[in-house]
Amino acid sequence: MFLNPDWEYRLWTDDDLSKLVADHYPDLEGLFHSYPNPVQRADLGRYLILHHCGGIYADLDIECVAPLAAIQNETRIVFAEEPAEHHIPAQSLGLPVFLFNGVIASPKAHRFWPHLINVLKKCAHAKNYVLESTGPLALTGAYLSFDAPETISVNSCHLFNPITDKGHFSQSRPHGDFADHHLRNHYWRGSWYRCRTTSRLQRLKTSCRRLKYRLGRGPYLDKEKLRAQIDTATLYRPISPTDENVCILIPVRDAAPFLDRCFAVGN
Secondary structure (H helix, E strand, O other): OOOOOOOOOOOOOHHHHHHHHHHHOHHHHHHHHHOOOHHHHHHHHHHHHHHHOOEEEEOOOEEEOOOOOOOOOOOOEEEEEOOHHHOHHHHOOOOOOOEOOOEEEEOOOOOHHHHHHHHHHHOHHHOOOHHHHOOHHHHHHHHHOOOOHHHEEEEOOOOOOOEOOOOOEOOOOOOOOOOOOOOEEEOOOOOOOOOOOOOHHHHHHHHHHHHHHHHHOOOOOOHHHHHHOOOHHHHHOOOOOOOOOOOOOOOOOOOHHHHHHHOOOOO
16 A cells, blocks of 8 residues: 555455445346356456446455556556466467456446446356356457457556466566556465365376377377478468469367358358
8 A cells, every 4th residue: 555555445345246236236136146156256346346436456466566657547448468378278269368357457437347247148157167257268258359449458467467376477578558567466366266176086087088089089190290291382372363272271179060160151
């Protein structure tokens, strides 16, 4: 607080969030209370706080390391990305960014938040998966489908969370409107993901699945043999207007059920 003495601070409890929903978002009470994990209600709650009140939301395991003057008059939402070392869940879904939801700055009543709520409603079927239903993956998907991205400032992790969950400073490349600022640190002291430890039985099942795959996957080319079969000169030749056909290579794995949709007209 000594770094930002003129700011008003408020701690939101579970009861506070329930009251906020009941008083101002009664149509979301069913969704709010349907989540099986407390962190999902905290996720939805933080988005509603920012819509209703505006300001800067921060998790409890956040340390403020510099004054917030750089963003205090910002009229856009300000996001930071997750460290690049954490991007595998987003990359596996083809998402080009992966937004962090542990610290968010937003003006009051920004219209991104109603858009996000509509996305969360569509993700309600995934309520057993925190990242996909309310967390950073759902938030990222909403941002990518929002029709006014110019009203949002997306920055590298250095702004709010430059430290990875392994305790090291991220090797991410600084970027964004506030690339030169480092305002907060995130120390990954959450409990919900630590509770989801893999049991011995689950590890055994995973090992069995991997062994079954390796024994039954058939012939397998190593990288050198694969490279030897590719004509790189053809790959890098510019496409000419006279070319009648263009070959598009799509690497897939266990994707047979999705191929028809992939090649459907209009997709």
